[in-house]
Amino acid sequence: MGEEGQRRLLGSSAVVVGCGAIGASTAQLLVRAGTGRLRVIDRDFVEPSNLQRQALFDEHDAREALPKAAAAERKLRLLNAEIRTEGVVADLTPRNAEELLGGFDLILDGTDNFETRFLLNDYAVEAGRPWIYAAAVGSYGVTLAIRPGETACLACLMETADAGPALEETCDTVGVLGPAVSLVSSLQAAEALKFLSGRIEALHGRLISCDVWSGRIQSIGVARNTDCRACARREFSYLEGQAQPHITRCGRDSVQIHERRRTLDLGALEGSLRAAGMAVKQNGFLLKFSVPPYEMTVFGDGRAILKGSTDPAVARSLYARYIGA
Numbered sequence: 202m203g204e205e206g207q208r209r210l211l212g213s214s215a216v217v218v219g220c221g222a223i224g225a226s227t228a229q230l231l232v233r234a235g236t237g238r239l240r241v242i243d244r245d246f247v248e249p250s251n252l253q254r255q256a257l258f259d260e261h262d263a264r265e266a267l268p269k270a271a272a273a274e275r276k277l278r279l280l281n282a283e284i285r286t287e288g289v290v291a292d293l294t295p296r297n298a299e300e301l302l303g304g305f306d307l308i309l310d311g312t313d314n315f316e317t318r319f320l321l322n323d324y325a326v327e328a329g330r331p332w333i334y335a336a337a338v339g340s341y342g343v344t345l346a347i348r349p350g351e352t353a354c355l356a357c358l359m360e361t362a363d364a365g366p367a368l369e370e371t372c373d374t375v376g377v378l379g380p381a382v383s384l385v386s387s388l389q390a391a392e393a394l395k396f397l398s399g400r401i402e403a404l405h406g407r408l409i410s411c412d413v414w415s416g417r418i419q420s421i422g423v424a425r426n427t428d429c430r431a432c433a434r435r436e437f438s439y440l441e442g443q444a445q446p447h448i449t450r451c452g453r454d455s456v457q458i459h460e461r462r463r464t465l466d467l468g469a470l471e472g473s474l475r476a477a478g479m480a481v482k483q484n485g486f487l488l489k490f491s492v493p494p495y496e497m498t499v500f501g502d503g504r505a506i507l508k509g510s511t512d513p514a515v516a517r518s519l520y521a522r523y524i525g526a
């Protein structure tokens with residue numbers, strides 16, 4: 202990186218969206234390395250089950266159920282007081298994307314769901330801003346640095362004409378191994394440091410996928426899709442809010458998540474929730490499970506009713522965690 206690179210790093214800024222497993226590890230690496238300004242955005246609070254993989258949090262944070270963004274800010278400041286570190290407790294939506302992400306040199310994916318990742322991709326492609334995709338589940342992880350106009354974007358990689366709605370594995374149903382998280386966030390942070398220190402030529406631009414259980418690691422070149430919805434046709438359906446599940450209040454303490462574009466396999470969902478140790482009832486039409494103090498009822502068309510809260514952010518978070526975006 203050299204002295205000049207370190208100076209540039211100190212004058213740079215990055216925003217980490219989602220401060221769970223990957224977000225916390227990457228934020229820590231960037232703050233220790235001397236990234237001048239770092240914002241961390243997260244909508245959830247620390248739970249005891251997070252501690253096996255979420256490097257910035259401890260038992261005290263979980264007992265107090267502190268917002269992850271607030272707990273992360275405090276820890277990051279202890280690691281390197283010279284860095285301007287800021288934790289923002291918020292749910293990223295099309296409406297607040299510009300306010301939360303605008304003006305940063307680089308956006309880092311620390312989210313746990315594809316709804317938010319596609320929103321990040323739309324925002325970044327539209328604004329011509331680089332971002333780094335990273336995900337981990339089970340023992341497996343994947344990451345790709347995206348420079349709009351130069352490299353493939355997330356829509357090039359994942360949106361194909363027949364992309365039917367599939368049941369997604371999530372960290373809350375199948376779990377995630379701490380070392381898979383550390384590996385993927387290290388790969389993500391390395392690309393981030395090259396970018397922020399001005400060493401663009403050193404970015405490898407490849408999709409890295411790795412499995413710490415099997416030892417299989419792949420580095421794959423990804424071509425741009427000349428008909429990509431986002432980076433070729435410039436249709437930003439996630440940024441325009443059309444792709445976001447519509448959430449309305451129903452009853453005194455319930456909200457309904459409207460999902461029209463997917464079909465859920467309720468039997469498969471029942472299996473994965475049971476495997477995660479949850480009590481589930483399913484009758485072919487609907488599936489019911491509880492995450493105290495909430496209860497969620499999911500229908501075959503992807504619609505769901507959350508009882509116990511009227512907060513859309515809670516509904517979105519629980520839906521993403523247990524059903525998948």
Ligand SMILES: [Zn+2]
Binds near residue numbers: 354356
């Ligand atoms: Zn694209």
